[in-house]
Amino acid sequence: MGSHGSAVAAVPGRSVVPPPRPWTVLRRMTAPLSQTPGRLTAILAGVVALGLLFGATALVGVRQRADLVRGVTVRSGELLVAAQNLYRALSDADAITASAFLSNGLEPPELRERYQRDLADAAAALTVVSAATDGRSASAAARIAARLPVYSGLVETARTYNRQGLPLGVAYLQEASGLMRDELLPAARELYAAASAELDAARDRAAGFPWIATLLGLTTLGALVLAQLYLTRRTNRLLNVGLLVSTGAAVLLLGWLIASAVAAAAYLQASRDDGSAQMNLLAEARIAGLQARADEALTLVARGNGAAFEQHYVVVMEQLAGADGAGGLLGEALAAASDQPTRQAVETAIAQSTAWSAAHRQVRALDDRGEFTEAVRATIGPGDQTTAAIFNRLDEALAQAITYNGERFERKATSAGRALTGADVGFVVLTILILAGAVVGMQRRIMEYR
């Protein structure tokens, strides 16, 4: 045959082979698709890919949701409780130190203990809050950390001078109270608002509807139905058992996904309405009560120079119970109360705040007449009709209601988590069924063409 070159040249009348056109390549590649087995394989691949994507998205989604729901209870919920404790402990310290000054020189040991408890509670809560908050509200935590020792220093100075019988003690007490009200309490309030907002945000995230997974689920179902129709047309067999199993599993998975998300969202909503929202209202009411208590004591302690405190008392009492004694925060809490124990506690609180207002008028009348000693007796004296005794009942009723609603919050939030229990394992099993059903059902048809 000689050389290769001459061999080519030796073929006469044959033109040079043209390079293949792009569409030719494409047609060659897709050629199997024009035949049934190739198409079936492609459909199978599409269904498997969609099913896998759907299952994985549902699984990742439900695991994320479980984490978010857990976050609502163990993180945001706890943070809210800590921020609330901080705010309450600081308000309580303000009220207690002022009350302690009403008893001459020697403060009652139980008030001293309560003050020390408040400082310890505030410090502990501040540590929790500082560790959990970031951004703008964290600087509020830093401000409290910086000013709390200054506050307690002023209180101790006040106490020392008071023990020596010097009016200077009252001046330091007022300075301490001013620091508390102008710097510490607003910062604590800021942290509390931030924690409350964080809880709401966490709850919203955890209660979001799984749109992507639902859309993927619907698409998978659509693909399965189309595959079934195609097979029916091509093979003249009415039903493909494998695809039927696959479709059933996809329907189940989609249903489970939506049901669990909706149930969790409903429990989360309940954890707000029947739990944390109530708790917030009650806590605000309790803090208003504490401030009014501090004002009442400070007005007396100021010895005739306490008009500003009395004005503040009127303002916070109106916040607490409204102008008519049945409105304000307590009125709101009563209207929002969704169960008997809460309603009962709030009703007690309203009754006590009305009694307090009456007793307070008595105290003011005595003090304004210059009968200081009698005014003090009507405040912290013996008996259960003193303003201190009435206040304690008010405070206790609110504290109980707060604890009760805190527990309700936890229960509902835990139920939200429970609504997702088993979903991950279930989703995996159903995904495997979707894939296995499709593969087994279609593979058999494909084999028939070989």
Place this chain on the structure above:
Amino acid sequence: MMSRHLVGRLLAGLLTVVVTAGAAGCGADDAALPDYQVPADPPRPVGMRDPAVVPSSAPNASESCNPRASLRPSGALPPPRQMPPRTAMARIVQRGRLVVGVDQNSYQFGFRDPLTGELTGFDIDIAREIARSLFGDPDKIQFRAISSADRIKVVKDGTVDMVVRTMTMNCERWREVSFSTEYFTAGQRILVTRSSGIESIAQLRGKKVCAADGSTSIRNIAEAGTIPVSVVNWTDCLVLLQQNQVVAVSTDDSILAGLAAQDPNTQVVGPRFSDEPYGIAIAKTSPELVRFVNAVLEKIRSDGTWTRLYNRWLRSLGPAPAPPKAQYRD
């Protein structure tokens, strides 16, 4: 327990990136630690103003009146409980107690003993002497703690029979109420820490000096070239002095005496640079009560009671001077 989720974790791991690529964006763990600026300035008494609002010009000082001149007693004191009929004194005895407006915040003048809760001080004891002359019993008395701003109001509307509350007599006030003869001579001085080396107001030029809001003391220290800082109560000034927020406190030495008595590291220094004659305010409608009170004051000046009370309460101002001399306008 995680092993049963193995398949799930595999699938999840495979597609997590695809599904959550947009949503993910965390990375807080490697963020720089925040840097907070917190205030380190000393706490302020509620209502403190730095610099203070200086009250407008002094009340018309060009008036030709002698604020020290009161009404002359009409003869000797009647025996206790036997007051001339239809007089203010008879009505007080009828009521069974003397009602007196006092301060409960001026240490040594009128204040509540924190240990007993009782009002006590120089003003209180003067008022008790009047009750003693009316009833023969210094305890037939009801004190009403009043604010400085209410002094004239409670006298005019009859809430109290009289006000004994470190009240300076001046011609402006004489138009509203009557005053007894002078029972204490006060004057504005300065209170500084013992180690400060300051001896007069001249050394306080450009420095922060504390006084109560709206008082005439503010005007005086502003005129002396200091930076006035105002607070609500006088005791707050001592707090500021102790916290090094002001260099001095300046007001009537009667009040400064009460502050100095609470902190042995402080002292009242310098000459008086204002003249504040204290009198007992009584309603203009009861001149007979003014004459009665002046008779009581005559008595306690002459029988040594005044000196005894001064030494009891105002020792931090030095040894007792002679009681102020009574001056009369009739």
